[in-house]
Amino acid sequence: MAILVVGSVAFDSIETPHGRVENCLGGAATYFSLAASYFTPVRVIAVVGEDFSRENEAVMTSRGVDTAGLERANGKSFHWTGSYLQNLNEAQTLKTELNVFETFSPKIPAAYQDSEYLFLANIDPVLQENVRSQMSGVRMVCGDTMNYWITGHTEKLARVLKGLDALLINDTEAKMLAKNDNLVGAASRILQMGPKTLIIKHGEYGATAFFSNRSFPSGTEVVTLPFRAPALPLAEVVDPTGAGDSFAGGFFGYLASQPEQTPLVFKTAMFYGGVMGSFAVERFGTERLQTLDRNEIDLRFKLFRGLSHLE
Amino acid sequence: MAILVVGSVAFDSIETPHGRVENCLGGAATYFSLAASYFTPVRVIAVVGEDFSRENEAVMTSRGVDTAGLERANGKSFHWTGSYLQNLNEAQTLKTELNVFETFSPKIPAAYQDSEYLFLANIDPVLQENVRSQMSGVRMVCGDTMNYWITGHTEKLARVLKGLDALLINDTEAKMLAKNDNLVGAASRILQMGPKTLIIKHGEYGATAFFSNRSFPSGTEVVTLPFRAPALPLAEVVDPTGAGDSFAGGFFGYLASQPEQTPLVFKTAMFYGGVMGSFAVERFGTERLQTLDRNEIDLRFKLFRGLSHLE
Numbered sequence: 001m002a003i004l005v006v007g008s009v010a011f012d013s014i015e016t017p018h019g020r021v022e023n024c025l026g027g028a029a030t031y032f033s034l035a036a037s038y039f040t041p042v043r044v045i046a047v048v049g050e051d052f053s054r055e056n057e058a059v060m061t062s063r064g065v066d067t068a069g070l071e072r073a074n075g076k077s078f079h080w081t082g083s084y085l086q087n088l089n090e091a092q093t094l095k096t097e098l099n100v101f102e103t104f105s106p107k108i109p110a111a112y113q114d115s116e117y118l119f120l121a122n123i124d125p126v127l128q129e130n131v132r133s134q135m136s137g138v139r140m141v142c143g144d145t146m147n148y149w150i151t152g153h154t155e156k157l158a159r160v161l162k163g164l165d166a167l168l169i170n171d172t173e174a175k176m177l178a179k180n181d182n183l184v185g186a187a188s189r190i191l192q193m194g195p196k197t198l199i200i201k202h203g204e205y206g207a208t209a210f211f212s213n214r215s216f217p218s219g220t221e222v223v224t225l226p227f228r229a230p231a232l233p234l235a236e237v238v239d240p241t242g243a244g245d246s247f248a249g250g251f252f253g254y255l256a257s258q259p260e261q262t263p264l265v266f267k268t269a270m271f272y273g274g275v276m277g278s279f280a281v282e283r284f285g286t287e288r289l290q291t292l293d294r295n296e297i298d299l300r301f302k303l304f305r306g307l308s309h310l311e
Numbered sequence: 312m313a314i315l316v317v318g319s320v321a322f323d324s325i326e327t328p329h330g331r332v333e334n335c336l337g338g339a340a341t342y343f344s345l346a347a348s349y350f351t352p353v354r355v356i357a358v359v360g361e362d363f364s365r366e367n368e369a370v371m372t373s374r375g376v377d378t379a380g381l382e383r384a385n386g387k388s389f390h391w392t393g394s395y396l397q398n399l400n401e402a403q404t405l406k407t408e409l410n411v412f413e414t415f416s417p418k419i420p421a422a423y424q425d426s427e428y429l430f431l432a433n434i435d436p437v438l439q440e441n442v443r444s445q446m447s448g449v450r451m452v453c454g455d456t457m458n459y460w461i462t463g464h465t466e467k468l469a470r471v472l473k474g475l476d477a478l479l480i481n482d483t484e485a486k487m488l489a490k491n492d493n494l495v496g497a498a499s500r501i502l503q504m505g506p507k508t509l510i511i512k513h514g515e516y517g518a519t520a521f522f523s524n525r526s527f528p529s530g531t532e533v534v535t536l537p538f539r540a541p542a543l544p545l546a547e548v549v550d551p552t553g554a555g556d557s558f559a560g561g562f563f564g565y566l567a568s569q570p571e572q573t574p575l576v577f578k579t580a581m582f583y584g585g586v587m588g589s590f591a592v593e594r595f596g597t598e599r600l601q602t603l604d605r606n607e608i609d610l611r612f613k614l615f616r617g618l619s620h621l622e
Binding site for chain 1: 399492493494495496498499513515516517519521536537538539540541544545546547548575578579582614616617618619620621622
């Protein structure tokens, strides 16, 4: 089933202990789309500027990503400048130039209307809500957000949270959103804010899903125990940018590819999230996500299983 | 098979967001012994002072722990004062009073000589080496250490590391010991220093074992992939003191209870480590470890499996 994703398509300038790149293709929707494209059809809603080339777009289309919803506006594309020199686990944002995103008003092509899955990548909650309200018939909505929206746009974010089947955020964001320093306490608070299920990403330590009694359709077993998927211990992290978005892409892509969303399918999807995140950080930008194949992905899935299973 | 443990038996004064306790029974050897006692016979080598009561000793003996090697010296017992008010994940040491441990020279009772398993809890590496050299016939030696010995007693510690089958330390200690900020790189360096296997504890995120080609007897499969055991997300951590020692007790206790140390037994032991750590933090001091039963432990083991397994 097709996923519709709304989020940023951008250029990134990044420095890590492994070097630096200028203006490489990035953005949450880009990483998400590429990662999800190995599992299911993906359609993108985003805006880019005049500096966005046909080659940039081909990175997505050559993976089968539908870019009919990629609007071209006058001006420059969104540009993020960040550094991991201080801490490989957390980006230090040096500059955020919204550019064409400042005046973006998402328009959904008619051909996208039958999308059954919707991913609201990390952008202004007003834009997330805008797309959400245009896609009221979808089967499942997942979303991401970040510190900036949690602290500065609480009410707008609250509206988005109410409409989510699953929210994906990291530890710091979860504790900040819930105003609670204990992960279990924070999860319980966030589940009261709307999301039926919460996935908290722990970076190199994997991710934990917290379920509610609304997580699965009635008639399905109620899952009370959280579920923790591992991350692969990596000898070399070249560029952590996009790891979380790639996790989301692997997770939601696998989920959308399955006929039913049982607890086991959901948990398996978390493993695929970790798998796609582990690939993303092996090279700068989206490079590694452009050239995978499903066999390579499933081999790594087996590694993740071996890493965590008593068998 | 019996485990011989050498380490501290002490009194702790602890403050956490849940309250404070003065002079409660603690020490690495105490937590280790109690946790391991649910799996296998345990014998203790340590020194205590005149303030150590029969009631204190009964905490260990009532769990079947052999205290014939618990020496009583003139003076006061080791006393540690710590706080978790700033950070529940890392103790802030306010005061360390070694007292009777300053002049401790471990003597091993004749009845302990047939111990097949040796655990060198976190104490002066000179004492660890002393006991190690008196127990040359043991089948397996595991050890722990901490920042203080890593930075200030590097050469003494290096001698201990050479004799270890497994070293158990936390992330910060591993990175410090290896002078490498990447966990996989740090693990690879530490395995070159002597230990055949390395377990890195991640607190609330579980623990990872890194294997070498010396981890298991020749003829056994060579395990190249690390193994990650989860920790249980807990809504309430009353007192984190002793979590790592309890992990070690559960891990090594289970291992010593098994006829063979296959990779699967080793991995299962890591799960039991996590299980015992999760119990330890539910109450102040050793309280929770005193009143468990094996059924309760195995039920939690099943929780850990459900938390991490696709099944």
